[in-house]
Amino acid sequence: MLRSLFNLILFTSVYISGCAILMVWQTNQLLALDYPHNTFYLFVFFSTICSYNFHWYLTPGAYSASERILWGNRHRTLMLTLCGIGLAGSLWFFWQLREHWLVLSGSAVLTFLYSAPKVPHKAFRWLSKIAIGKTLFLTFVWTYVTTVLPALIADNVITQPLVYLTIHRFGLIYAICILFDYRDLESDKKEGIRSLITTLDEKNLMRLYYASLLIAAVSAGLMWPYTTLPAVVTLLVPVIATAIITRKAQHTDSDYLFYFVLDGFMALSAVLYLMIV
Numbered sequence: 577m578l579r580s581l582f583n584l585i586l587f588t589s590v591y592i593s594g595c596a597i598l599m600v601w602q603t604n605q606l607l608a609l610d611y612p613h614n615t616f617y618l619f620v621f622f623s624t625i626c627s628y629n630f631h632w633y634l635t636p637g638a639y640s641a642s643e644r645i646l647w648g649n650r651h652r653t654l655m656l657t658l659c660g661i662g663l664a665g666s667l668w669f670f671w672q673l674r675e676h677w678l679v680l681s682g683s684a685v686l687t688f689l690y691s692a693p694k695v696p697h698k699a700f701r702w703l704s705k706i707a708i709g710k711t712l713f714l715t716f717v718w719t720y721v722t723t724v725l726p727a728l729i730a731d732n733v734i735t736q737p738l739v740y741l742t743i744h745r746f747g748l749i750y751a752i753c754i755l756f757d758y759r760d761l762e763s764d765k766k767e768g769i770r771s772l773i774t775t776l777d778e779k780n781l782m783r784l785y786y787a788s789l790l791i792a793a794v795s796a797g798l799m800w801p802y803t804t805l806p807a808v809v810t811l812l813v814p815v816i817a818t819a820i821i822t823r824k825a826q827h828t829d830s831d832y833l834f835y836f837v838l839d840g841f842m843a844l845s846a847v848l849y850l851m852i853v
Contacts, residue, residue, distance in 0.1 A: 588835055589658055593624040595843035599722035599745070602846035605853065606803055607737055609730040612673070616729060619669035620721060623683070626662025629655040631691040679728040686717040711757055715750045718842065737802040740795045747792030748815055752838050754785045755818075755825045759834060789819055810848035814841045 597617050604613060633655040670680055690713040723742045732738065758781070776784070796811035818841055825833060 586654070586658065589625050589628050589662075591836070592628055592839055593621045595839060596620050596624045596718070596722055598843040598846035598850070599718075600726055602849050603723050603726050603741065605849065606741060606799070606807065607727060607730075607732060607735075609726055609732055611726070611730040615669055615672050616726065619666055619673060619680075622662045622665030622669065623687070623721075624662070626659050626666055627687045627691070629659040629662065633659060634691060673729065676729045679725060683717060683721045683725055686713060686720060689713045690717060711750065711753045715746060715753050718749050719746045737799060740798045740802075743795040744792050744799070744811055747788045747790075747795065748818065749842055751785050751788040751792065751818055752841060754781065754788070755822070755838060756834060758826060759829050785822070786819075789815055806852050807849060810845040810852070813848055814844040817841055817844065 597620055600617060600620055601613075603609065633652055670677075673680060719742060723738070723745045727734075727738050793812060793815045796808055796815065799811065800808050818838070821833075821837070825838065
C-alpha cells in the first residue's frame, strides 16, 4: 500500500510542493519578511505542481529504470492534468501578486530552462548541449524561489542574513542535485543531456560535491550573529545528513531515497525550525 502511495504522481507532487512552502516559510521567519505570505505560499504550491509534472511529463521512461519514472510514463494523462491545474492556480495567484510581475517572471524563466531541453522541438533541444546547465538551473530556481524571491516581494534590501541564507541554500541544493545527476548518468547520456556528471571525472565531481556542502555549512554558521544558535543548528543538520548518506546514494537508485529522503533534506531544516519556534 505504501509503495503504491509513494509512486503516485499526486503524492510526490504535493510532497515536493510542501517542501518548497516550508522553505519559504523558514525564509520568512529567519529574515522577518512582511508581505502577503499566504498568497505567495499558494503561488509557490501551484507553480511547483505545474513545473514538477511538466518536467516529468517530458521525461521518457524508456531511458530510466526508476519505478517512479516508469509509473509516471504509464500515467501521463494524470501528469498533464496536474500540470494544467497547477498552471491555472499559479496564474490566478500570479495575478494577485502582479505588482511584482518582473521578479515572479524570473522564477518562471528559470523553471522553464530546467525542463526546456526535454521539449521535443529543435528550438529547445540545443539547451541539452549546455554543460552543467541541468544542475545549475534546478539549483538556481529552488534557491531563487524559496530564498531570494520572498525577500524581493517584501522589498527587503540585500542584507547579510539574506546573502548567507542564499549561499547556504544554494550549496545544499547543489550538492543534492549532484547526487541526482550521479544516479541519472546513463539516462542523461542517452537523452543527450549534458551535466557536470558527464563532463567531470568522479574524483573532481566529489571535490565539487563536498565543497558545496562545506560552503553550505560555513554560510549557515555565519548566520549565528543574526539568529539563534538552535536556528543555526537546524541549518547544519541537513548538511551533515546529506554528507552521511552520500555513499548510500552513490550505490543505489532507490526511488524512496532520492524522491523522499534527499528531496526532503532540502526542507529538513525548516521542519526542525518549525518544531523549536
